[in-house]
Amino acid sequence: WAHRSRPARRAAGAVRRRRAHSAAMPVSKPTNIDAQRILAIMDELKEKLTYLSVAKPQVLAGLQSEEGQAACELVGPELLKQFAEQMRLEELYVVANAAADRDFGHGEEGDEVREEEHSLKKNTLELCRRMRAIPNIVTELRNFQERDATRNVIQFLQTLQAMQELTLKRLTTTVEEEHSRTELLDHYKCREAEASKRRQQLEKDLTHLKSACERAQSMRNEILTKLKADLLDVRDSKQERMAQLQNRYETRMKDHEAAFAAKEEDLRKKINALKDANKKNRASNEDEELDQKSKASRKKMDVESVIKQYDVQVKDMAYTLGEHMDLYKKEQKQYNELADHFKKVNEEKATIEAEEAIAAARRKKRDDERRRKDDSAALVQAFWRGIIQREVYGGMKKAKKKKGGGKKKK
Secondary structure, three states: OOOOOHHHHHHHHHHHHHHHHHHHOOOOOOOHHHHHHHHHHHHHHHHHHHHHHOOOHHHHHHHHOOOOHHHHHHHOHHHHHHHHHHHHHHHHHHHHHHHHHHOOOOOOOOHHHHHHHHHHHHHHHHHHHHHHOOOOHHHHHHOOOOHHHHHHHHHHHHHHHHHHHHHHHHHHOOHHHHHHHHHHHHHHHHHHHHHHHHHHHHHHHHHHHHHHHHHHHHHHHHHHHHHHHHHHHHHHHHHHHHHHHHHHHHHHHHHHHHHHHHHHHHHHHHHHHHHHHHHHHHHHHHHHHHHHHHHHHHHHHHHHHHHHHHHHHHHHHHHHHHHHHHHHHHHHHHHHHHHHHHHHHHHHHHHHHHHHHHHHHHHHHHHHHHHHHHHHHHHHHHHHHHHHHHHHHHHHHHHHHHHHHHHHHO
16 A cells, blocks of 8 residues: 555545445335436437447548549438538537646636537537438448548447446346356455466466576577687688689689670670661651651641631621621511500500490490489389379269269259
8 A cells, every 4th residue: 555656545545435335325226217218328329429430531531532422422412511510510629628628727618618519519419310311321431431440439339238238237137146146256256366376376486487597598698609609710711712712703704794895896886787777768768758748738738728718618608697697686676666566556456445445334324324214204204193193083083973972862
């Protein structure tokens, strides 16, 4: 304990206090709902880590290259923008955290860091949601990553899977199984103690073996010293032999150099003869070259004449086309004027017809009103004549009654 540093002693004390506190507190086994919630959280964490493991600059560069056109069509432009935004926010977050670590202890955390952290969380959730909608996207994007770059992430996901399985086992383990596992763990601890003692004994034996090896090494060094001395003696005797061989091979080298010089002179003569023959052939071929050049100049003149004729024809056609276009514009102008004129005439005709229709309607209304008044007057007159006739008839009837009564009295 004394040889440990102060931070190590503090950490060990904290671990002991935490263990004593955890042993003193009553532990309640989580319910089935809690277990399902824990497993669901770990599943979501694994899914997000799997998606984020391919959200790397190397994958983005591969998608933007020519080889990643098919994968880029699968991903889509919106998700590609989301990838670039994720890269940018991660870089900003790393820079902001580095600055916050430098300023640690000053008592302030900038609003920019919190805002960038909020933006990164929001963009990460949106990115995972979009990637979840595309099937087999992780397999497609893994092709743009190196195996060494994703080894740590894959190992972490495997470790997380093992933790999830261990958590599930711990949550579904009974008390008897827990006791049996504790006994098994104690057994392995005892074996570990025995193995530690065995290791100490083996280390002692290894120390003895090392000392024996060092003694053997010193003996070998002495033997090597003697052999080096013998080698020096042999080297002195071999130097004379090397001098003899050197003289022999120098004479052979001089002979070879003389033969090479004679062969070089012969080849130079052949090269000069070939150069003279080449000059003669070049002089003989100059006339043919001049004829070909004259033919080429005549062909060039013919081509220029054809080009000039074509230019003249094109100019004539352009002039004719300009005349036709002018005539077309004039006729188009006349057509537009006539169209406007007939449009005005039709509008005036329609106005006249509308006015005539209004006048006819007014006449019809006036005739209908006059006819209605005539019918009403005739009805009133007939009704009045009926009243008058009834009164006349009543008077005649009364007079007739009076005349009949007078005759009876007589």
